[in-house]
Amino acid sequence: MTNTSSTRTTEGDTQVRRRGRLYRVMRYIPLVAPVLLWAVPCWVLLYTGQHWPLPVLLLGTALFVLGLIGMPLAMARGHGRRQQDWAAIIGDTLLGTSWILFTWSVLLGVLLRLALTIAGVGDSEDQARTVTWAVLGVSALMVGWGYIEARRVPRVRRLDVQLPRLGAGLDGLRVVLITDTHYGPLDRARWSARVCERVNTLEADLVCHTGDIADGTAQRRRAQAAPLGTVQATRARVYVTGNHEYYSEAQGWVDLMGELGWEPLRNRHLLLERGGDTLVVAGVDDVTAENSGLAGHGAHLAGALSGADPELPVLLLAHQPKFVDRAAADGIDLQLSGHTHGGQIWPFHHLVRLDQPALAGLSHHGARTLLYTSRGTGFWGPPFRVFAPSEITLLVLRSPHAATSPGTDQAHTSA
Structure with missing residues (x-):
């Protein structure tokens, strides 16, 4: 397999620069973001020339202040040491709603007002009220549609x-x-259960789960994860850890997946043989495992490939797309990843791109490495998906040596 020092240096520098940009942004987000998420919509909807009656102004302002105070408190109670699910639901829902309100307050507050001014439609108060109702209407539509998109069983995305x-x-x-x-x-x-039923209609040879099974311990979320034991594959079911496993007793999830009949590929591989040919199916722990403090956990590609014939093609499972820098340096043929959620709630994907080399779909890296990044099967936190639909992915691997082989990188969505 190819492995040059110059390639490692270039790709390593790129990764360091990408992480540096992310960390500079992330340092200030916890302090600034809650204020912006609630203050900007409050200003656009109430204080930009609408001249609302005083009771409306006071009530509206009170609701935004309540959201600003309540959201971080609920999230801390829900995702902190107490882990109270009711608080997490409230906090996550407020987070998603405020993000949607913020997005459309900014877009419509600027673009729609500019369009109305250019068109000469109404005076300043009429324009302000038009913007207000447009923001509220579009945001309500995005919240409702986003909730339906998040809770539905994903469509199947098929690629050759x-x-x-x-x-x-x-x-x-x-x-x-x-x-x-x-x-x-x-x-x-x-x-x-319905997701697993849909997976079983696809007649898979190999089923892969690339991590972030749950938010919470295996004991706490066992009932929700139990249907994974019903997934069927003719060859194997394999799993690697995601970063969220390392927030909630990762070893417990590794043990539960083994109990459910999945093969945890923790820096190891298995061989899949058919028709006289062999594919190496390897997996690594998530990159966050290196700082988790758990003995024996860490992303080790060399360990995952130890003993494998370097001439054989390799399918690698790694939770985060950013691992492709290491995969490409070692000449991996195909890496499967998740983590990004496709941004989940538009336009959050712009922040995701600061940290990851790919957002969704198939991409090329290095001399021969392909990366497929799934938008994810479920959702994290806010129960919304806006312009980032969930997916179950069916990849049909094709050999150029077969008698007939369809074109490469073709994709379409099926029901």
Whole structure:
């Protein structure tokens, strides 16, 4: 496998710069973000020339102040040491709602007002009220639609992916990817069962879960995760840890997945053989494991590939797309990842791009490495998905050595 010092240096510098930008932004977000998320909509909706009656102004202001105070308190109570699900639901919902209100207050508060001014429609108060009702209407629509999108069973996204080193005997191998199920405060046991039922209609040879199973310990979320034990695959079901496992007793999740019949690929691999050809299926712990303090946990690609024939094609499971820098340096053929959620609530994807080399879909890295990044099967925190639909992914691996092989990198969505 290819491995040059110059490639490692260049890709390492890129990763350091990317992390540096993210950390500079993230340092101030906890202090500034809550204020902006509530203050900007409050100003746009109430104080930009609408001349509301005093009771409306006072009530509206009180609601925004209540949101500003209540959201961080509820999130701290729900996601902090107490782990109270009711508080997490309230805090997460307020977070998502405030983000949507903020986004459309900024966009419509500037663009719509500018359009009305250019068109000469109404005086300043008429324009202000038009903007207010437009922001409220669009935000309500996004909240309702986003909630439905988050709670539905994901559609199946199918891709044919050609791997140059894949043997003809493995042509047509069906790999199903689910990830970021994030079982959490909202009980999704029924949703989980329906997801697994849909996976079982895909006749997978290999089913992969690339981490972030849940928010909470395995004991606490066991009922929601239990349907994963019903998933069917003709060859194997494999799993790697995500960063959220390391917030909630990662080893417990590794043990539970093993109990449910999944093979935890913790810096190790298995061989998948068919038609006289072999595929190395490897997995690594999430990169956050290195600082988790858990003995034996950490992302070690060399350990994952130890003993594997370097001439064989490799399918690698790694939770975060950013691991592709290491994968490409070692000439991995295909990496499967999740983590990004496709941004989950637009336009949050711009912040995700500061930390990750890919947001969603298939991308090329290095001389031969392909990365597929799933938008995720579930949702984290706010129960909304806006312009970032969830997915169950079916990847059909294609060999250039097969008698007939469809074109590569083709994608379409099926029901």
